[in-house]
Amino acid sequence: MPFIPHTEEDVREMLAAIGVGSFEELFDEVPRELRGRVGASVPPGLTEMEVTRLMHRRAERDGSWLNFIGAGAYEHHIPAAVWQIATRGEFYSAYTPYQAEASQGTLQLLFEYQTMMASLAGLEVTNASLYDGASALAEAVLMAVRAHKSARRVLIPATVNPVWRKVVRTIVRNQGIELLEAPYCSAAGHTLPGALEKFAAQDLAALVVPQPNFFGVLEPVDELADWAHAHGALAISVVNPVALALLKPPGQWGADGADIAVGDGQPLGVPLASGGPYFGFMACRRALTRQMPGRIVGETVDTDGRPGYTLTLQAREQHIRRSKATSNICTNQGLMVTAATIYMALLGPAGLARVARASHANALALATKLAEIEGVARAFSGPIFHETVLRLPVPVAPVMRALKAQGILGGLNLKHAYPELGDALLVCATETKNEQDLAFYAENLARIVGKRQAPRSGALKPTNS
Amino acid sequence: MLIFELSRPGRHSKGLSPHAAPGQGAIPEKHLRAQPPLLPEVSELDVVRHYTGLSQKNFSIDTHFYPLGSCTMKYNPRACNALAMLPQFLARHPAAPDDTGQGFLECMFELQELLKEVTGMEAVSLAPMAGAQGEFAGVAMIRAYHDSRGDAGRREILVPDAAHGTNPASAVMCGYTVREIATDAEGNVDIAALGSAVGPHTAGLMLTNPSTLGVFERGILEMGTIVHDAGGLLYYDGANLNAILGEVRPGDMGFDVIHINLHKTFSTPHGGGGPGAGPVGVNARLAPFLPLPLVAEAKGAYRLLGDADRPLSIGRLGAQLGNAGVLLRAYIYARMLGLEGMRRVAAFATLNANYLMAELRKAGFELAFPRRRASHEFLITLQGLKQRTGVTAMDVAKRLLDKGAHAPTTYFPLMVPECLLIEPTETESKRTLDAFVAAMKEILAEASENPALLKNAPHTTPVRRLDDVKAAREPRLTWKSP
Amino acid sequence: MTTPDNLKYTKTHEWVKAEADGTLTVGITFHAQDMLGDVVFLQPPEVGRTLRKGEECAVIESVKAAADIYAPVSGEVVAANQELADKPEKVNQDPYAAWMFRIKPADPGELGALLDAAAYQEVAEADKH
Structure with a gap:
């Protein structure tokens, strides 16, 4: 029997100890008509060998690709030690550390994580994780509205990941919160503080500021944070944690710094894995601590005066505050944070900065190479981190299919999310790509675009004659 | 020792990061950070030894019996982890085209189908990333359903007073007010109280069955009729699905919408707090509102459905298809x-719970509901022990750590004084259960002979009892260089 | 001793003291702090806020619980004890000295509707069972 250790003799003894004659009697409080309808369509069980073969076959079917898609989930090298340690049974199969004395490993690790993440964000306090970056942004919007007390409008630039904006809408829409969209500069590819003036008369709880934004472009974050504060709104930053090894931390934006920082922690040692599990991080200034959702670990002492770690400020949370909790979140993404902490410790400040610099350098090199192809151009003039938008002279979808035939995933087609950009493609290169990879992509794109352009321009000529 | 205290300026495991990139790049000066972040400067061996050492300070299923009520801490099979971490699964980008993920999507589609079958629901979405997010999605669907019918007066969700805190918190996040329904002396929802609470303002009832009191709601069919007759919907909190998996289906009990905690019933790891996965299942009338994305199949090809396919959906709960790696582990387990x-x-989880309950009762422990059958878990109350000896449920829980068992859930549900909620799960052997009973007997004797031993427990853990009050009054939430 | 005779009380465990200047001082009772355990955080209402009788106006937290403080009468908050934000333990040490806020009642007649010490004692006793 899979995973059930009982022998027949065990079962006999246990039923006798309970004082029943059969399993049937154990369910004698369940209405008879409800029992035993579980479905014949569930297939019979597989042995470990059989399921191994099945899963290998399916994994092989998914294949291996040279990936240039980013768009919120980024391919980075993950040192071998990260997941070997994170999947040790003592981390992998432990529960939430409510019994602190039996959970010092997880708790100390979370305390170390909070220290690292707070420092990356340049803010004083972080929680122990939320589900992902998108839902963390939704929680930040709710938190800002709670903290602001009077306003229920939040301004979100169109340069924030469009899927994240959808998630925010799903999560906050039943609480009477209005989301406004700020436009971006079509030349530079970032938000212009001047363009926000039309929202100045609105009573705003918060302005969201992404860095880098969805186009990979760096936003004028100092001006935007100051604009938010000048208009009585909180500044919520959305940041990439690897970029923060190089970029100014949200806590130092503008005169007073952003109030809340959120993002997806996936780039810190978490595999792409078709979308999850990742983890959302959230940091804030100290004054907002009690408005923060999610678990928080604090340092204290035991009865012998030794330092130790425990979940704290729990009166914010659903298991105590119930309907008045800051959020309904209970289970978080603890194991991913375990991996991220080990990742950050392995790389250190110098290693993480190297990852960020190499990613930036590769993205620049790729953007330059691709923009040399006839008809291909960078869509925006603003400075980038490790991702950029290209305009193609031909529709994107067939080009992506042709690249895929060469084993290349060429980027994300922006046709649906940003139709105003025309035939636009979001391309990312991280430190995982080498010169040959970039050259291989450029050669193939040049060939594919060239082939598609040629007949079209040829076909146009006769009509002019 | 914290990792930061091992740090030495200039130490760097250079082989783990890429070669230094040439040049300064093109990031304008004003965007750059002035100070490097506070990450430790340590060697790879330092890191491996430090975090291996930390792991050894944890209790876990792999090292200890973990009878934590309502949490279903059963064995997490290693094959599920190994196979979910095959390189092609790990490397796949979530925005990669569907045709580069047919193997993965086939698993997800089949998981949807399996979950439909074992819960008796019409349709399933895998999107929610935890039980609480499943609850949010479920209640949001209830609201979308009423709104779609122009039935806008339903503004109240009913929740039993024994419910998990996530239930009322989720209802409030969906814009509802919450009314609590009392529990009767036998641990059932008070049906008369339910009858007088429902009305045209009722959006729905959220219910865990078996309940958090460790008993099956015997009046479930009548309760369903009461709520449905009032125009409300019935929500099933799947926290205790392990008690009925393979025996009873929520769909057959009359529930309109459910969530399933895969990290409980389908044995994916709890990971020291997460990740979980909280798929939602619905009957036909709620199906149009399911959260996105969903996995569809046509002629052997699998694809993700989005807004255009499902215009009435409540939307997306996260950037991608939920906690995909957790879903894969659950699929492999299933x-x-x-x-x-x-x-x-369910049969063996119930056998283990009833055996443990019977043995603890024989050992002198007082059951909260002595006339009831245990579900997959049961409640004991130490109120009598406290009155006799001053020893509390917390003291007993801490002493159990010394005896090599993780503590059961303490002080939940709130209405049973000095309670321990005990859930052994089906993967524990009779021998383990007998050892737990022996430990509990010893503790009972110690409570009379030497209560101070319990009051000061634990004695053998890496730290003794921690000062929670200090932690909350003077929050120290990050390390500061001395 | 745990329910001083010179104060008025509410069913929600606030004590109320009538001051000479016509304002009312509000805190939580011995019984309330005993049920909560060690108080770790307290957020009194903002000065100038107008309260309706029975309105939630302040939050008090211990490690394992949180409770709302309700306005015993309608009126305007004229003072708040900010010292408690830094020293929440004072609520446990002497709940009748650790006042939370002062309110200027809109209708002085509402004071008469509050419980006296004997009536509150009954409420507290019933609460323990």
């Missing part, structure tokens, strides 16, 4: 169990 294996989950 395939290994198969129909026969699933049928045995």
